[in-house]
Amino acid sequence: MTSTAGTADSIASTVKVLAFDIFGTVVDWHGSIEREMQALYPAVDGDAFALAWRAGYQPAMARVMRGEQGWTLIDDLHRSILDEILPRFGLAHLSEVERRHLNRVWHRLDAWPDSVEGLKRLKTRFIITTLSNGNIGLLTHMAKRAGLPWDCVLSAEVFRAYKPDPATYLGVARVFDAAPSQVALVATHHDDLAAARGCGLRTAYIERPHELGAARPKDGAPQPGNDLHATDLIDLARMLGC
């Protein structure tokens, strides 16, 4: 939206690989969980439930990265956070089968309306890969259901480190035998983008004003460090001549 045509041209001509953050950037975790709760447990405040579940995510990854817990897939982190928050929402009685089913909602997240078309267009010119803390199985199930046309599914699971560990960003470059500057991270989170930039990657910020729900609009003002700033993935495709 706001980047200069020169920057977009330089990225279009040098970057080979676009690596995408997933939760919030490509799929709508908040709205999907809220809708699932509405369908399954309508008495529960789905908005608060989605936020509580997601709030446990960074602390749980931090425990693993500090070595307090061995390497853990996000499916298992999601499950332990779920078990922790269920009583707070009056759902302590859920059975093992119901908990397993609910935990898999992260495999069933809906894409933002522009994601499939944007990715299809970007794929014509770039290698498009996930770079998510979500595990490979989760990302694959999600892609199959939502029609996300990845060339490749890369995850923290491949690098045994979660973002923002440099091993993840540099790992993408190494997998594709590319220089860090030939890889761009696409994300709606400035901390993720800043860490990628610190490793020499190019960056594209995607506005997702409703990542935290329609009632809680996110500040999507451009920040100077990012190479590109797009309203959505179709806007990014347009900028990059796809």
Added chain:
Amino acid sequence: MTSTAGTADSIASTVKVLAFDIFGTVVDWHGSIEREMQALYPAVDGDAFALAWRAGYQPAMARVMRGEQGWTLIDDLHRSILDEILPRFGLAHLSEVERRHLNRVWHRLDAWPDSVEGLKRLKTRFIITTLSNGNIGLLTHMAKRAGLPWDCVLSAEVFRAYKPDPATYLGVARVFDAAPSQVALVATHHDDLAAARGCGLRTAYIERPHELGAARPKDGAPQPGNDLHATDLIDLARMLGC
């Protein structure tokens, strides 16, 4: 082709993930390399060159698996074998740029004529993933060029072990939170299939009579251990009701 309808039905109802061997099973490495040599270096016997290159592959992986050499991507193993065989074919004079280009022929292998349609049909009912000793970058470039519609790109690189190490077959099951019996390996090599079977996977043999060139037909007679025996990937899709 020759398996009973009962076995095919049982696989169609229990298996969730089809993991595909790539070199020989999905793509024609021999013919592709022969054609590339014909185009680039027509004085060289492309058939013999392809066989010599591939012949170095198993011994090179065995050195890594015995610990004589650290973990190495197949791109790098292919390159060291290439450097070794070039003088034998009168190509010792090739420059670094020419060697790099030629080594990437493994990223440019052509699919067998039935592969894309067969995979598209199988993808409607199963998760379809690579399970190859080829590295992720190689497999991704190959898929993009040949139009192979993988749901996921799994490789020895993810598991830090080459097939037939059990870590690879069991790794696929673990990635998808599946029992080994919910995964089937699809391959044209009996040793690969036998190792997968030893880990509890189901197996499907694909005849590829010309894997080693039209002049060297391979014996594709059914072997009793495999659950399914198909002439090609369209035949496999048909058997599995896709």
